Amino acid sequence: MSTLIPCIVAGGAGTRLWPVSREAMPKPFMRLADGLSLLQKTFERVAGLDDVTRLLTVINRELLFRTLDDYRPLNSGRLGLDFLLEPMGRNTAPAIAAAALHAVRHYGEEAQLLVLPADHLIRDQQAFVSAVARARDLAEAGWLVTFGIRPGHAETGYGYIQQGEALEAGGYRVASFVEKPDLQTAQAYLEGGEHLWNAGMFCFRADVLLRELREHAPQVVEGVERCLALSGAVEGKQGKQCELDAPSFAEVTDISIDYALMERSSRVAVVPCDLGWSDIGSWQALRELTPADANGNQVNGEVILHNVQGCYIDSPKRLVGAVGVRDLVVVDTPDALLIADAHCTQDVKFVAQELKKRGHDAYRLHRAVTRPWGTYTVLEEGARFKIKRIMVRPGESLSLQMHHHRSEHWVVVSGMARVMNGERDFLLNTNESTFIPAGHSHRLVNPGVIDLVMIEVQSGEYLGEDDIVRFNDIYGRAPAGEKSN
Amino acid sequence: MSTLIPCIVAGGAGTRLWPVSREAMPKPFMRLADGLSLLQKTFERVAGLDDVTRLLTVINRELLFRTLDDYRPLNSGRLGLDFLLEPMGRNTAPAIAAAALHAVRHYGEEAQLLVLPADHLIRDQQAFVSAVARARDLAEAGWLVTFGIRPGHAETGYGYIQQGEALEAGGYRVASFVEKPDLQTAQAYLEGGEHLWNAGMFCFRADVLLRELREHAPQVVEGVERCLALSGAVEGKQGKQCELDAPSFAEVTDISIDYALMERSSRVAVVPCDLGWSDIGSWQALRELTPADANGNQVNGEVILHNVQGCYIDSPKRLVGAVGVRDLVVVDTPDALLIADAHCTQDVKFVAQELKKRGHDAYRLHRAVTRPWGTYTVLEEGARFKIKRIMVRPGESLSLQMHHHRSEHWVVVSGMARVMNGERDFLLNTNESTFIPAGHSHRLVNPGVIDLVMIEVQSGEYLGEDDIVRFNDIYGRAPAGEKSN
Numbered sequence: 001m002s003t004l005i006p007c008i009v010a011g012g013a014g015t016r017l018w019p020v021s022r023e024a025m026p027k028p029f030m031r032l033a034d035g036l037s038l039l040q041k042t043f044e045r046v047a048g049l050d051d052v053t054r055l056l057t058v059i060n061r062e063l064l065f066r067t068l069d070d071y072r073p074l075n076s077g078r079l080g081l082d083f084l085l086e087p088m089g090r091n092t093a094p095a096i097a098a099a100a101l102h103a104v105r106h107y108g109e110e111a112q113l114l115v116l117p118a119d120h121l122i123r124d125q126q127a128f129v130s131a132v133a134r135a136r137d138l139a140e141a142g143w144l145v146t147f148g149i150r151p152g153h154a155e156t157g158y159g160y161i162q163q164g165e166a167l168e169a170g171g172y173r174v175a176s177f178v179e180k181p182d183l184q185t186a187q188a189y190l191e192g193g194e195h196l197w198n199a200g201m202f203c204f205r206a207d208v209l210l211r212e213l214r215e216h217a218p219q220v221v222e223g224v225e226r227c228l229a230l231s232g233a234v235e236g237k238q239g240k241q242c243e244l245d246a247p248s249f250a251e252v253t254d255i256s257i258d259y260a261l262m263e264r265s266s267r268v269a270v271v272p273c274d275l276g277w278s279d280i281g282s283w284q285a286l287r288e289l290t291p292a293d294a295n296g297n298q299v300n301g302e303v304i305l306h307n308v309q310g311c312y313i314d315s316p317k318r319l320v321g322a323v324g325v326r327d328l329v330v331v332d333t334p335d336a337l338l339i340a341d342a343h344c345t346q347d348v349k350f351v352a353q354e355l356k357k358r359g360h361d362a363y364r365l366h367r368a369v370t371r372p373w374g375t376y377t378v379l380e381e382g383a384r385f386k387i388k389r390i391m392v393r394p395g396e397s398l399s400l401q402m403h404h405h406r407s408e409h410w411v412v413v414s415g416m417a418r419v420m421n422g423e424r425d426f427l428l429n430t431n432e433s434t435f436i437p438a439g440h441s442h443r444l445v446n447p448g449v450i451d452l453v454m455i456e457v458q459s460g461e462y463l464g465e466d467d468i469v470r471f472n473d474i475y476g477r478a479p480a481g482e483k484s485n
Numbered sequence: 486m487s488t489l490i491p492c493i494v495a496g497g498a499g500t501r502l503w504p505v506s507r508e509a510m511p512k513p514f515m516r517l518a519d520g521l522s523l524l525q526k527t528f529e530r531v532a533g534l535d536d537v538t539r540l541l542t543v544i545n546r547e548l549l550f551r552t553l554d555d556y557r558p559l560n561s562g563r564l565g566l567d568f569l570l571e572p573m574g575r576n577t578a579p580a581i582a583a584a585a586l587h588a589v590r591h592y593g594e595e596a597q598l599l600v601l602p603a604d605h606l607i608r609d610q611q612a613f614v615s616a617v618a619r620a621r622d623l624a625e626a627g628w629l630v631t632f633g634i635r636p637g638h639a640e641t642g643y644g645y646i647q648q649g650e651a652l653e654a655g656g657y658r659v660a661s662f663v664e665k666p667d668l669q670t671a672q673a674y675l676e677g678g679e680h681l682w683n684a685g686m687f688c689f690r691a692d693v694l695l696r697e698l699r700e701h702a703p704q705v706v707e708g709v710e711r712c713l714a715l716s717g718a719v720e721g722k723q724g725k726q727c728e729l730d731a732p733s734f735a736e737v738t739d740i741s742i743d744y745a746l747m748e749r750s751s752r753v754a755v756v757p758c759d760l761g762w763s764d765i766g767s768w769q770a771l772r773e774l775t776p777a778d779a780n781g782n783q784v785n786g787e788v789i790l791h792n793v794q795g796c797y798i799d800s801p802k803r804l805v806g807a808v809g810v811r812d813l814v815v816v817d818t819p820d821a822l823l824i825a826d827a828h829c830t831q832d833v834k835f836v837a838q839e840l841k842k843r844g845h846d847a848y849r850l851h852r853a854v855t856r857p858w859g860t861y862t863v864l865e866e867g868a869r870f871k872i873k874r875i876m877v878r879p880g881e882s883l884s885l886q887m888h889h890h891r892s893e894h895w896v897v898v899s900g901m902a903r904v905m906n907g908e909r910d911f912l913l914n915t916n917e918s919t920f921i922p923a924g925h926s927h928r929l930v931n932p933g934v935i936d937l938v939m940i941e942v943q944s945g946e947y948l949g950e951d952d953i954v955r956f957n958d959i960y961g962r963a964p965a966g967e968k969s970n
Contacts, residue, residue, distance in 0.1 A: 019806065306835045319821040319847050321503065321836035324829030325813065336804040337817065339824060344809030350791045351806035362804050379864045380874060384915075385898035387872070387940055389865060409896045409918050411942040413870035430869075431944040433894050435918060455872055457896040457940050459916040 001140055002110040002205065003054075005082075006046035007099045010039065010059040010067075010118035011089050015352035016282050016345065019336040023356075023364040027280070028118035029066060033290060033300070038119045038280065039070050046116065047079060048125055049132060054080040054239065056102060058095045059118070061085035061243055065372040080239040082106075087246035092200075093260035094252040097213055097224040098244065100206040106240060109207040112139050115257075117200050121289070123276030131273040134170045135203035141169040143269040144212060145203040146262065148196025149277045154186035157281060157346070159198040159258070161270050174268040177258060196272055199279070202257070212267060217260040223252035282345040283329045283338075287312040301332070310342060334367040334377075373398055374451070386463045390444075392417075392452040397445035400471040406460030408436040410444075415452035418445040441471060486625055487595040487690065488539075490567075491531035492584045495524065495544040495552075495603035496574050500837035501767050501830065504821040508841075508849040512765070513603035514551060518775060518785070523604045523765065524555050531601065532564060533610055534617060539565040539724065541587065543580045544603070546570035546728055550857040565724040567591075572731035577685075578745035579737040582698055582709040583729065585691040591725060594692040597624050602685050606774070608761030616758040619655045620688035626654040628754040629697060630688040631747065633681025634762045639671035642766060642831070644683040644743070646755050659753040662743060681757055684764070687742070697752060702745035708737035767830040768814045768823075772797040786817070795827060819852040819862075858883055859936070871948045875929075877902075877937040882930035885956040891945030893921040895929075900937035903930040926956060 014027025021027040028039035036044070046055055059067055064085055071081060084098050096115055103111040114132060122128050135145040148161045157180060164175030177198065181189065189195035213221050230245035253260075262268050280286050292298050297308060301315035308322045315332035322330070327342040340348055355363035368377040373396035379387045392398065392415075400420065410419070411433040419428050420443040421436055427447070428434055436442045438460060446452035499512025506512040513524035521529070531540055544552055549570055556566065569583050581600055588596040599617060607613050620630040633646045642665060649660035662683065666674060674680035698706050715730035738745075747753050765771050777783050782793060786800035793807045800817035807815070812827040825833055840848035853862040858881035864872045877883065877900075885905065895904070896918040904913050905928040906921055912932070913919055921927045923945060931937035 019804075304836045304839050306832055306839075307829065315822070319504075319840075319845070321821065321823045321833070321840075322825070323823070323832045323836060324826035325824055326826075328810065328824065330824060332822065336806065337800070337822065338806045338808070339810055339813065339815060340807070341809035341811075344792065347791055347808045348806070351789045351808060354789050354791075355804075355806075360804070379872065382898065382938070385938075385940075387864065387874075389872075407916060409894075411894045411944075413867065413942065413944055431892055433918065433920060433942075453867070453870075455870075455940075455942050457898065457918075459896075459898055 001136060002112050003107055004049070004052055004112045004114055004136065005054055005056050005103050005107060006049065006052055006114045006116060007056045007058065007096075007103075008039070008042055008046070008116050008118045009092060009095050009099070010057070010063065011086075011092065011095065012119070013352070014119065015349040015356075017280070017286070018348055018352040018355075019331060019333045019338050019362065022362070022366055024062065025066065025366055025370065026063075026119075029063075029070065030119075030280075032121075032286075037070055038121065039067065040074055041121060042116055042118050043071055043074050045122060045125065045128060046114070047074065049114075049129060052079065054082060054107075056082040056084065056099055056113075057118075058084045058086065058099055060089065061087060066370050069370075082239040083241045085241065085243040087244055087249055090249060090252050090254045092257040093213075093217060093220045093255045094224050094249070096202070096209070096257050097220050098228065100209045100213075101221075101224060101228055102240075102242065103206040104210065107206075109205075111206050112136060113202075113204060113206055113209065115202040117279070119280065120199065120201075121276075121278045121280055123278075124274065127273060127275050131271050131275065132203065134271045138167065138169045138171050138269045138271065139203045139205055139208070142205070142208050142267065143167070143169070143171075144209065144262065144265055144267050145171065146174065146268060146270045147199050147201040147203075147275075148270040148272045149199050150272055150274050151186075151190050151195065151197055154183060154190045155197065156180055156183055156186050158279075160189055160195040161198050163194050163196060163270050163272060167269055169269075171269045171271045174262075174270050177263045196270060197277075198258070199275075199277055202262075208267070209261075212265045213261055216264040217253070217255065220253050220255065220260055223248070227252060283312065283331060283340065283348065284342055284345040287329065287342075312342065336362045372396070374446075379455075381463075384459055384461065384463075386458045388456045388458070390452075390454045390456055392444065392446040392454070394446055394449050394451065398443065400441055400443040402441040402469045402471070403438060403460075403467050404469075405438060405462040405467050406458045407438045408442075409457040409459075410434050410436065411455045411457075413453050413455060415446060415450050416448040417452050417454060418447045419443070486621060487597050488592055489534070489537055489597045489599055489621065490539055490541050490588050490592060491534065491537055491599045491601060492541045492543065492581075492588075493524070493527055493531070493601050493603045494577060494580050494584070495542070495548065496571075496577065496580065497604070498837070499604065500834040502765070502771070503833055503837040503840075504816060504818045504823050504847065507847070507851055509547065510551070510851055510855065511548075511604075514548075514555065515604075515765075517606075517771075522555050523606065524552065525559055526606060527601055527603050528556055528559050530607060530610065530613060531599070532559065534599075534614060537564065539567060539592075541567040541569065541584055541598075542603075543569040543571065543584055545574065546572060551855050554855070567724040568726045570726065570728040572729055572734055574739075575734060575737050576739045577742040578698075578702060578705045578740045579709050579734070581687070581694070581742050582706050583713065585694045585698075586706075586709060586713055587725075587727065588691040589695065592691075594690075596691050597621060598687075598689060598691055598694065600687040602764070604765065605684065605686075606761075606763045606765055608763075609759065612758060612760050616756050616760065617688065619756045623652065623654045623656050623754045623756065624688045624690055624693070627690070627693050627752065628652070628654070628656075629694065629747065629750060629752050630656065631659065631753060631755045632684050632686040632688075632760075633755040633757045634684050635757055635759050636671075636675050636680065636682055639668060639675045640682065641665055641668055641671050643764075645674055645680040646683050648679050648681060648755050648757060652754055654754075656754045656756045659747075659755050662748045681755060682762075683743070684760075684762055687747075693752070694746075697750045698746055701749040702738070702740065705738050705740065705745055708733070712737060768797065768816060768825065768833065769827055769830040772814065772827075797827065821847045857881070859931075864940075866948075869944055869946065869948075871943040873941045873943070875937075875939045875941055877929065877931040877939070879931055879934050879936065883928065885926055885928040887926045887954045887956070888923060888945075888952050889954075890923060890947040890952050891943045892923045893927075894942040894944075895919050895921065896940045896942075898938050898940060900931060900935050901933040902937050902939065903932045904928070
C-alpha cells in the first residue's frame, strides 16, 4: 500500500476555552491532567501507527517553536517533521490542499494523507488504529474517507454524517452530510442508528483529493498552487519546512473542506467507529473527562469548599474559597479569571470575542509569553519600571540587541548566563548580577545544560517592547518590531 | 458637662469579609469605594463632634502602625491619640474596662466615654451628632447609654434592645436585651415598634461604668486593674500609649460588655436613632451600599459580562470574564479568590476558619505585608530565590540586620535609598543597584521626601523570614523572630 503521511492541522482560536486557550497559545497547547497537551496526544496517536516515518503539520507560523517544544520530548527521531506554516488561517480546504500538493511533490502521487485536527481527544488508541486501517483500504480504492463517530447522546453541537450503502472495500458510502441539528432531530439520529458525528478526520490519496478538489473547488487548488510557487521551502535537519507566502495565501478562498468538497463529491465514504472521541469543545466537555467527587465537584489546586455542588474549579496557582455555589465552571490564570454557569460554557467565546474587539492583551497572550529561546513573564509594572522573569533554555540565546530608552539589571537566580554587555563578554553565575545601561548593545546566552532563570529589572522613561534594535537574530525575526527579545 | 473621650474599639477578625479582611489587616482597614477605610470613617465621625480633643483607641498591638497610617492623613494634630494596645483579644468587657480605668486615671472620674466599634458605617453624621448629644445628657445623669437603631427590616443577624419607659433626661430605660431572633420574631419586632437593633455603641461616665461593672462583673475590673499595674505606659508626642501586659491580660475573663454588664444592670438606657447605620457584616451587606446597574450587577475592575445578573464582582487587579451566572459575590485579591452565592455570604467565615485551622498564610496575611516602615510584597518565589517589592516611606528605615543564609540584590526603581552595606555607607539613586552578601550587616533608609521603591532579589539555600539578626530596631521589635525587616 502507498506511504501514509499523517497530517496534523491546527487551526481555530479555541475561544470557548478562554482564558487558558489564547491566540498565541491556542487549544492544541492546552495541557490535560496527565501533563500532555492535546497536540502531544495527537502526536502520540500518529506515532502509534505502524509504518509511519513522517508527520506533516500545518500550523500558524507564529506557533512553530511552540509546536517543536511540544514534539521534542516525544520524538525520538523516528518521525521526520514536515511543516507547512500558515501566515493566517484560511480554514481547512486550503490547508488540506496545501498538504496534498506537498505530499504529491515530495512523496509521490499515491501517498495517503491522514488528516487529524490538532486539538481532539481519542481515548481508544486500538480502535483508532483499526479505523485507520479500514480507512486506508478505502482510500487505496480511491475514496475520500471520513471518520464517523457513533453518537453517545443527542448532541446538537456537531454536524452529522448519514451512512449509505455498504462498500466492498469496507465502510459505507456517505448518503449525506447534515448541519448541526436541533435536539429533536439529534434524538431521532441517535435512535435511528445511521447518523454519525462528523469528527473532521479524513483519509485519502493525495492525487484523488486533488482531482476531486479540482473538479468541485478548482479556485482553492489554483490559489494554493500560486501560493506554493511563491513560498520558500527549506530542508531542515528534521524535515521539509515551507513558509506559505502571505499575500497570495491571503487571497485563497476561506472555506472548509466539508463545504468545498465532501458535501459535493460522490466519492466520499465513511468508516463508523467508537474511538472514545471528544473535540473538547467547551469547559463542560473538558470536565466530563475526569470523575467528580461525591458532591459532583472537580477541583484542581488549593480550593476550600463550603456547601458547594457540581462545580469545576481549576486554579493551579491561587487559593479559591467557594461558598454555597452550584454548577459553576471556574478557571483561574495569572492574569484572567473565568466564572461561567456550567450550562453556558459554549458562550465563553463571547468573552474572548469581546476581548479581541477591544484589542485586549488577554485575548492574544498569557502573562508568561513563549519565545523561541524560552519564556518571559512580566512580574510587575509601574511608572518607569518593569520586572520580568526570563527563562532561557540550555543552548539558546537572545539576539544581540540594544534599547534606546531603558536600562536593565539582570540577576541570575538559577543556572549560568553568558553576557555580552557593550565591549565585555563574561559569564554570570547564579546569584550574580550585571547592569546594561541604555544604548549598550547586549546579548544573553545560556551556555549551560540546565534552564537559565534571570530577573530583569528595567527602568527608563519608555518600556514598550518595541524599543529594541536587533543586530542579528538566529530565529529569523525582524530587526525591530512588536516582539520582545 | 464632663470631658468626652471617644473610644474606638477594634476587635474581631472580620472573617466574613475574607479575603479582603485578614488577621493582620482586618475589617476596620477595609477601604470602601471612596478610598477611606472603615476605621478612617470612624475617626472622621468622632473628629466631627464638638469639644473632642482626644481619641482613645483600643486595638491589637500588631495593628498600631497600621492604625497610625490610617489616622495620619486625617488628623491635623487637633486630636490627641491615646492607645491601649491589646496583646490578644479578650472581648469587649475587658477592653471597655481598661478604657474606663485609663480615662479615670488621666482625665478624671467624671470623664465620659463614647465607645464606638471601629468597623461600622454611619451615613447620617448629623443624626449621629444629635444622638451623641442625647446620650451625653443621659450619661451625665448616671445612665449607661446604648444606641438603638430603628430597624429597617426584619433582621435575624442582630441582637435587639427592647425600649421601656421614657426617661426624664431623654431616651428610654432598657426593658430587655434580646438575642438574635428567628425571622417570625424579627418580623413581630419590626411591626411592634419597641425593639431596636443593638449597635454595640455606648456612652457613659467612666466612674459609673466602673461602679456598675464592679457590682455585676467584679472579676473583669479586678483582672484589668492587675494587668494595668503591670503594663508599661509611655507619653508619646501624640498621646498616652499603654501596652497591656500579656500574661495578666490573658487571664482576664473573655466576655462581652453586653453579657457582663448591660443585660444585668438596672441603669441602662437607650437612645433610639436613625443613623444610616450598617455593621457591614457580610459582602452582601457591603454591596447593598452601592447602586446596581440595570441587570443588578455591581462591578469594580476590568470585567466582561455575558448574560450575568445580580452579581457583585470586585477585582481591582485582574480581568474577569463571567458567563451566564446569577447572584454571585466574587472578590479577587492577588493571592486568593472568593466565589460565593449572594444569599450565603455570612458563611464566608467558614472558609476563613478552615484556613486558620490549616495555619494557612491567607488567613493572616495579604500578599502585600504592612510594616512600620512601609510595605513589602513577594512577587515570586522559587527554589533558592525570592523576589520582593519593598516600599519604604519617606524618613523611615529598616533595622540594621544580617542574614546567615541569603544574599540580596537591591535595585532602586523609584526614589532614593541610603544603604549601609558592611563597612560602606552610600546613597543609591533610582536605577542603581547594590549587592548584600550573606553575613554582611546592612541597613536601608529612605532619606528622601517621596516613597522609596526597591526590588529585592534574594538568593540562598534558606529564605525563611526568620533568618534575620536585628542589631537594633527603632520600632521596638525583637532581635530575631517571625517578622521580616
